[in-house]
Amino acid sequence: MSAPLHVIRPAERRLFPDIRELWAFRDLGVALGRRDVTLRYRQTLLGVIWVVLQPLVAGGIFSVIFGRVARLDSGARSYFLFAYAGFVGWSAFSNALTRAAASVIGQGTLVTKVFFPRLVLPISALFSSVVDLLVGMASLAVLLMVTGTPVGIAALTLPLWVALLFAMGLGLGTIAAALSVRFRDVQHALPVLVQLLLYASPVAYATAAVPEPIRRWFLLNPLAGALDGFRWACIGTAAPSGMGAMIACAGTVLALVAGFAIFAGFERQIADVI
Amino acid sequence: MSSSTPAISVAGLSKAYRLGVEGAATTFREAIVRRVARRNGSESQAVIWALRNVSLEIARGETVGIIGRNGAGKSTLLKLLSRITWPTEGEIRLYGRIGSLLEVGTGFHPELTGHENIFLNGAILGMRRHEIRRRFDEIVAFAEIERFLDTPVKRYSSGMYVRLAFAVAAHLDPEILVVDEVLAVGDAAFQRKCIGKMGEVAREQGRAVLFVSHNMVAITALCQRAVLLEHGELTREGAAGPVVQHDLRGLETLSATPLSDRRDRTGNGALRFESVVVRNASVGGGLVRSGDDVRVEITYNSPSGRLQNVHVDTVLWGAFDEPLCQFSSTAQRGAFDVAPGRGTFMCTIPRFPFEAGSYRMSLYATVNSDVADWVMHAATIDVEPGDYFGTGRTNVEGIGMFLVPHSWDVTS
Numbered sequence: 240m241s242a243p244l245h246v247i248r249p250a251e252r253r254l255f256p257d258i259r260e261l262w263a264f265r266d267l268g269v270a271l272g273r274r275d276v277t278l279r280y281r282q283t284l285l286g287v288i289w290v291v292l293q294p295l296v297a298g299g300i301f302s303v304i305f306g307r308v309a310r311l312d313s314g315a316r317s318y319f320l321f322a323y324a325g326f327v328g329w330s331a332f333s334n335a336l337t338r339a340a341a342s343v344i345g346q347g348t349l350v351t352k353v354f355f356p357r358l359v360l361p362i363s364a365l366f367s368s369v370v371d372l373l374v375g376m377a378s379l380a381v382l383l384m385v386t387g388t389p390v391g392i393a394a395l396t397l398p399l400w401v402a403l404l405f406a407m408g409l410g411l412g413t414i415a416a417a418l419s420v421r422f423r424d425v426q427h428a429l430p431v432l433v434q435l436l437l438y439a440s441p442v443a444y445a446t447a448a449v450p451e452p453i454r455r456w457f458l459l460n461p462l463a464g465a466l467d468g469f470r471w472a473c474i475g476t477a478a479p480s481g482m483g484a485m486i487a488c489a490g491t492v493l494a495l496v497a498g499f500a501i502f503a504g505f506e507r508q509i510a511d512v513i
Numbered sequence: 514m515s516s517s518t519p520a521i522s523v524a525g526l527s528k529a530y531r532l533g534v535e536g537a538a539t540t541f542r543e544a545i546v547r548r549v550a551r552r553n554g555s556e557s558q559a560v561i562w563a564l565r566n567v568s569l570e571i572a573r574g575e576t577v578g579i580i581g582r583n584g585a586g587k588s589t590l591l592k593l594l595s596r597i598t599w600p601t602e603g604e605i606r607l608y609g610r611i612g613s614l615l616e617v618g619t620g621f622h623p624e625l626t627g628h629e630n631i632f633l634n635g636a637i638l639g640m641r642r643h644e645i646r647r648r649f650d651e652i653v654a655f656a657e658i659e660r661f662l663d664t665p666v667k668r669y670s671s672g673m674y675v676r677l678a679f680a681v682a683a684h685l686d687p688e689i690l691v692v693d694e695v696l697a698v699g700d701a702a703f704q705r706k707c708i709g710k711m712g713e714v715a716r717e718q719g720r721a722v723l724f725v726s727h728n729m730v731a732i733t734a735l736c737q738r739a740v741l742l743e744h745g746e747l748t749r750e751g752a753a754g755p756v757v758q759h760d761l762r763g764l765e766t767l768s769a770t771p772l773s774d775r776r777d778r779t780g781n782g783a784l785r786f787e788s789v790v791v792r793n794a795s796v797g798g799g800l801v802r803s804g805d806d807v808r809v810e811i812t813y814n815s816p817s818g819r820l821q822n823v824h825v826d827t828v829l830w831g832a833f834d835e836p837l838c839q840f841s842s843t844a845q846r847g848a849f850d851v852a853p854g855r856g857t858f859m860c861t862i863p864r865f866p867f868e869a870g871s872y873r874m875s876l877y878a879t880v881n882s883d884v885a886d887w888v889m890h891a892a893t894i895d896v897e898p899g900d901y902f903g904t905g906r907t908n909v910e911g912i913g914m915f916l917v918p919h920s921w922d923v924t925s
Contacts, residue, residue, distance in 0.1 A: 243522070243606035250599035270636035278624055352619045353637055354596040510598045511530065 250507040256499050261356045268359045272366025275338075279367050290374040293330065298323035301443040311448045315476050320386060325442040327375040328469035332404040332462065333433055334368035339412025340429055344419055347513050357506045358499065361413045365405060372401065379473060391475045400469040403491045407461060410494030417505040420513055441466050447477060458483050461490025517572040519608050520689050520721035521594065526603035528564040528589050563589040565745045566603070573608075573688070576715040576722040578732035578753055580760050581742035587725045590742070591615060591693050594723070609688025609721075612638060616693070618678030623667035627658055627677055630666055634681045648684040655710075656680035676703055683710050690714060693725045708735055729757050729897070772876075772891060780886040784820060784851065786876050787812045789892040794861065802899025803907075803916055807865045809840075811858040811876060813851075813886075820851040823885075825858050826877040829867070829894070831914060837872070866916045869898040 280286035298319050305311045306318030315321035339361035343350065346360055383390065419425035440462040441449075449457045457463060458480070464487030467479035479487070564586040571577050579587050592598045594605060595613035620637040621630050631652055635645035645652075653659055656677040658669075666674060692711065712735055715722045726732055732739055732753055739756040741749040749756050773787045792799060794806040801807055809827065825842040840860050842849065849858075876891040877884070898907040901916045 241518075241608060243608050244610065245596070245605075245607040247593065247596060247600065247605040247607070249601055249603075264639075266642045267636040267639075269642070270633050274622060274625065274629075274633050277629065278622065281624065348616070349620050349637065351592075351597060352616045353613070353639075355637070355639070507599050510592070 253503040253506065254500060256356065256358050256503045256506070261358055261362075264355050264359050267355055268363040269366075271359065271363035275364065275367040276370050280370070287374055290371045291378045294323050294326040294375060294378070297326040301326070305443050311444050313476070314445050314447055315470075315474055316388060317386065320382060320388065320474055321445070321470070321476065322443055323382060324379055324470050324473045325466060327372070327379055328400070328404060328466050328473075329437060329440070329442045330375060331368060331372045331401060332408040332465075333437070334371055335365055335405050335408025336412040336415070337429065337433065338364040338368060339409050340415035340419060340425070342412075343416045343509065344426070344513070350513055351510050357509055358413070358502055361409060361416050361502070364412070365409055368405065368408070383474065388474055393472045393475060393478065395472075396468065397472040400465055400472055403465040403487050404462075404469065407465065407491045407494050410491065410496075410498035413498030413502045414494075417502045420505065420509050436460075436462065441470075445476065446479075446483075458486060461487045461494075463487070465491070517574070519570060519606075520573045520575070521569070521571040521608070521723070522606040523567060523569040523594075524604050524606075526564060526567045526569075526590075526593065526605060527562060527601050528586075528593060528598070529601040530561045530563055562745050564593070564600075564742075567742075567745075567747045568603075569740060569747065569750070571721050571723065573721055574715060574719045575738060576712065576724060576736045578736035578739040578756075579723065579725045579742065580729070580732060580739055580757065585742040586745040587742055588615075588693065589745075591691050591723070591725060594689075594691055607689060610639075611689040611691060612682070612685040612687030613691040614638075614679075614682040614685075614693065615691070617675050621666060621674070621678065624665055626663050626665055627653075627656075627669070628662045630677065631681055634678065635685075638682060638685055639687075640685060644686070648686075652680045652684050655683060655706075672703070679703075679707050683707065683714075687720070689721045689723070691723045711735065729760075733757055772888060775888060775891075778886060778888045780878070780884045781880075782885065783817060783880045783883070784813055784815045784823065784878050784885040786878070786886050786888060786891065787814050787855070789874065789876065791874075791892065791894050800897060801865060801894055802897045803867060803869060804864055804899040804901030804903070807862045809860040809862070809874075811860070812855060813858065813878070814855050815851050815853055818853045820880050821848070822881045823849040823851050824879045825849070827860065827891075828875045828877070830873040830875065830890075831870075837867070837914060864901070865896070865899075866901070867896050868914050868916060869896050870914070871895050 299322075301322035302318035305322070306313065313321035342360040342364040343357065350357065350360075382388075415425055415429055419429075437443075439457075440460055446454070446457070446463060446467055464479045464483030464485070467477070467483060468487065470476045471478045567586075567590065579590065581587050589598075591613065592615070593600050594607070595611065595615065597615075618630075618634065620634055622633065625633065631649065632642070632645055636642065653662065656673070656679075658673055658677055661669065661673065666677070669677070690711070708731060711722055711724070714720050722735075724732070724736060736753045738751065739753040740747055741756050741760050749759055772789060773785070788811075790799070790810045790812075791801060792808045792810065793801055794808040796805060811825070811827070827840045829837045829840075831837050840862070842858070842860075872894045873890050874892045874894060875887075875889045877887045879885060900907055902918075
C-alpha cells in the first residue's frame with residue numbers, strides 16, 4: 240500500500256507558513272492578482288486616471304499647506320514635485336497594506352469553499368498595488384521631464400526602497416488580515432491608523448524639517464528611511480541616513496516575519512470563524 | 514473492496530464547533546466581555562459536535578453517496594476532506610490529489626469573460642495554468658459556450674453559468690473527486706451529462722468519487738455504495754439501494770414542523786397555524802409518492818373566539834422558488850366558519866400529480882379579508898417516485914414537474 244499524499248489531523252498551531260505549499264499554489268496567486276488588475280483597469284481610462292489623480296491632489300494640498308502656509312523647506316526644486324513623489328511611494332505602502340488587510344474578509348466564499356494556503360490572498364493582493372505603482376512612476380517620470388529634473392545615480396537604488404515599502408505594507412497588512420477575521424473592528428481601526436502613519440512619516444514634509452529633539456524618535460519609524468530613500472532615488476533629495484536605512488530594513492523584515500507568523504497561527508481557524 | 518487500492522481512509526473523525534466562548538467573539542469589545550465573563554465563571558462552553566467518530570474507507574474506482582438530513586454533518590465531512598476546516602479528533606488519509614466541488618462556480622466573477630473565468634476558476638480549484646490551457650478546448654466544448662467565450666458571465670443565462678462552472682470542475686483530473694449537491698441546479702439534460710461524466714471518471718479512470726445529494730434517484734443511479742449520516746454520526750453504510758430505502762423510511766412525519774415556534778410570519782393573529790402534517794392517505798404514513806392520495810392536515814388555533822369568513826390557501830413551490838400550484842379553499846368551497854380554540858383544516862389531493870422531488874409549502878389565511886397568518890416556508894414535502902399511471906412501474910427520471918393522465922395509440 241502506497242503512502243498517503245495527505246494526512247489530515249487536528250490542527251496544531253503553525254509557527255510559520257508552509258512555504259513549499261505556498262509555492263505550489265503560485266498559479267492561483269497570479270490568477271487572483273490578474274483578476275484584480277483586470278477588474279481595476281477594465282474601464283481603462285478611469286482606472287489610470289484614479290491612480291494619477293490621487294498623488295496629484297495630495298501633492299497639491301501638501302505643497303499649499305506645508306510649503307506655503309507652514310513654509311517648510313522640502314529641499315527639492317519644487318514642493319509639489321517633492322510631495323508628489325512622496326505620495327507615490329507612500330501609496331505603494333498603503334495600498335499593499337489596505338488591500339492585504341481586506342483580502343481575506345473580502346473572499347469569504349472562497350475561503351469556505353476551497354482549499355488553498357490562505358496566505359495566497361494577501362500576497363496576491365499585492366499585484367494591483369504593483370501595477371498602480373508602475374502607473375504612478377510613469378506619471379512621475381513625465382513630471383520629471385516637464386520640470387527638467389535630472390535623474391541621478393541614486394535611481395539605481397530604487398528597487399530596494401520599493402521592495403521595502405511593499406514588504407512592509409504586506410507584513411502589516413497580513414497581520415491586519417488575520418486579526419480582522421476574528422475582530423471586525425480592525426476594519427474600522429485600520430483607516431485611522433493609516434491616516435496617522437501618513438502624517439507621522441515624511442510624506443508631506445522632509446525629515447530635515449523635523450525639529451532636532453524629536454527627530455531621533457521620528458527616525459525609529461521604519462517608513463521614514465524607506466520613504467526618504469524612495470524620494471532620494473526618484474528626485475534626488477537628501478539621502479537617508481545610514482541609521483534610517485538600517486531601521487527601515489530591520490523593520491521591514493520584522494513586519495514580514497511577524498505578519499506571516501501571526502497569519503499562520505490563525506490560518507486554520509479562518510474557515511470556521513469567517 | 515478490502516483488496517483494492519484505498520483512496521480515502523477516515524478514522525474516528527470528529528468535528529466540534531465551540532459556541533459561547535472567546536472563539537466566537539467578533540469584536541474586541543465582545544472578546545473582553547467574554548473574557549471577564551469566563552473569569553467569573555458565568556459563561557459555560559457550549560460545544561456542538563457536527564461530526565462524531567466517523568470511520569470510512571473508500572477505494573479507487575468507487576462512487577460513494579453521502580445522504581442525510583440537513584445538519585447531519587454531510588457538509589462538514591466534505592469540508593474536512595477538502596481541507597477547508599480541520600478536525601477536532603481523528604484522522605483522514607488521502608491517497609491522491611483531491612478536487613472538491615462544494616459550490617458551482619466558486620470565485621466566478623460576473624464582470625470577467627467566460628475565457629477569463631475558466632482560468633480563474635481552474636486556478637481556484639487547484640489546477641496549474643498549463644493544465645487549464647491543455648484542457649481549455651475540452652472545457653469550452655463540454656460547457657457548450659463557444660460563442661460566448663468573450664462575453665462577461667454576468668450576461669450568461671443561469672444554465673450557461675452552471676454548465677461552464679461544472680465543465681471546469683469536471684476537467685480537474687483529481688484522483689479523488691468530492692461533489693456537493695451542485696447538480697441540483699441546471700437543466701435535466703445537462704444534469705444527466707454531468708452524472709454521466711462523473712460515472713465515467715470513477716469507472717474508467719479508476720478515481721474515487723464522493724457525492725452528496727438530496728436526489729435519491731441520482732444517488733442510486735450513480736453510486737454503488739452509500740453512507741447515511743444522522744446527527745453527525747455514521748449510522749448506516751452499504752449498497753446504495755438499501756441505505757437509501759432505510760433513509761426514506763425515516764422520512765415519516767418529517768413534515769410535522771412545529772409551526773407554533775416560527776417567528777417569520779405576518780398577519781394579525783386572529784387565527785394561527787400551529788402545525789402541518791402531510792400524510793399518504795392511500796397507504797398511511799408520511800412517505801409521499803407520485804400517484805398516491807395525499808392529505809394535508811393543518812392545525813390552527815383561534816384564540817379570540819368564533820371566526821367567520823375564514824379563507825385558507827396553500828401554495829406549492831418548486832426547487833427554484835417558483836409557485837407551481839395553489840390549493841385554495843375559496844375556489845373550492847367558499848368561506849369557513851371556525852370555532853374558538855384548536856382545530857384542523859384538511860386538504861385532500863387525490864392521485865398526487867407531482868414528479869419526485871422536494872417541494873415547499875406556504876400557508877395563508879384571511880379572516881374578513883384581513884391577513885390573519887402567513888408563513889412562507891411552512892413545510893417541505895419530499896416526493897418519491899411512485900406508480901402514477903397505475904402500470905406497475907415507477908416513473909423514475911421524468912422530465913418536468915407534473916404528471917398528467919394521458920394515453921398513447923398508434924395507427925398505420
